[in-house]
Amino acid sequence: MAAFSARDFYDDLAPDYHLIFPDWDASMARQAKVLDKLVHHRLGAGPHRVLDCSCGIGTQAIGLALAGHKVVGSDLSPIAAARAVAEAAARGAGLPVAAADMRRLPFASSAFDVVVCADNSLPHLLSAQDVTAALLDMRRVLRDGGLLVITVRAYDEARRTKPTATPPQVSETRDGKVITFQLWHWHEDGEHYDVEHFQLIPVANTWTVRVRRATYWALTRQQATEFVADAGFTDITWHTPATSGYYQPVLTARRAPSAP
Known part of the structure; x- marks a missing residue:
């Protein structure tokens, strides 16, 4: 895997x-x-x-x-x-x-x-x-x-429903709002999934997008x-x-x- x-x-x-x-x-x-x-x-x-x-x-x-x-x-x-x-x-x-x-x-x-x-x-x-x-x-x-x-x-429900994203979270900084959310990509075994962790960070009049990736076992x-x-x-x-x-x-x- x-x-x-x-x-x-x-x-x-x-x-x-x-x-x-x-x-x-x-x-x-x-x-x-x-x-x-x-x-x-x-x-x-x-x-x-x-x-x-x-x-x-x-x-x-x-x-x-x-x-x-x-x-x-x-x-x-x-x-x-x-x-x-x-x-x-x-x-x-x-x-x-x-x-x-x-x-x-x-x-x-x-x-x-x-x-x-x-x-x-x-x-x-x-x-x-x-x-x-x-x-x-x-x-x-x-x-x-x-x-x-x-x-x-709380993975019991997630294992049943296989969500593909998390709701956005918003924090305030001196430069404006930072938005964080995740996209989930489930493996064929139905237990493991890959995460794309997004952060949208305000810079001047645009956004910097930072993406990190990790893998989890939904125990x-x-x-x-x-x-x-x-x-x-x-x-x-x-x-x-x-x-x-x-x-x-x-x-x-x-x-x-x-x-x-």
């Missing part, structure tokens, strides 16, 4: 990633509030040692650091990771970050209380082998009883649940946007204690 490079996608998107959000700082604060509540409910007030293993430019990691947690970030894209460090510093937060593949995390075993994998990052892994490798390494760096937090698109809730369970997690719970306030479905699970 031919696939586009996730690293190339995020390396290229990193300078413009914040333009996806109408107000990036407000989104950071809102997402951190929801994630912090989920962590607090399961592990207590903290502060907790948190790894955001798909931190991008810092949308979740910075918010959680500003909420008082001891956050470390990692991301496949070194350009996005470097921006996360700079954006955190600009907001008064310390955020150590590594450029790393979530299948091979460069951290000690049992180093974290929480591992976060947000923004539909897990579906960039396109095979059962790769998804399993990532979840096993997330489990390795979690302490016994530690909390896994994954957010993904159903059942598939994701089974992968997480098989990787050694228990207490697997799904939280819908209606119940959690987060913009995507959220899966939480606990690392099962290691065998003596």
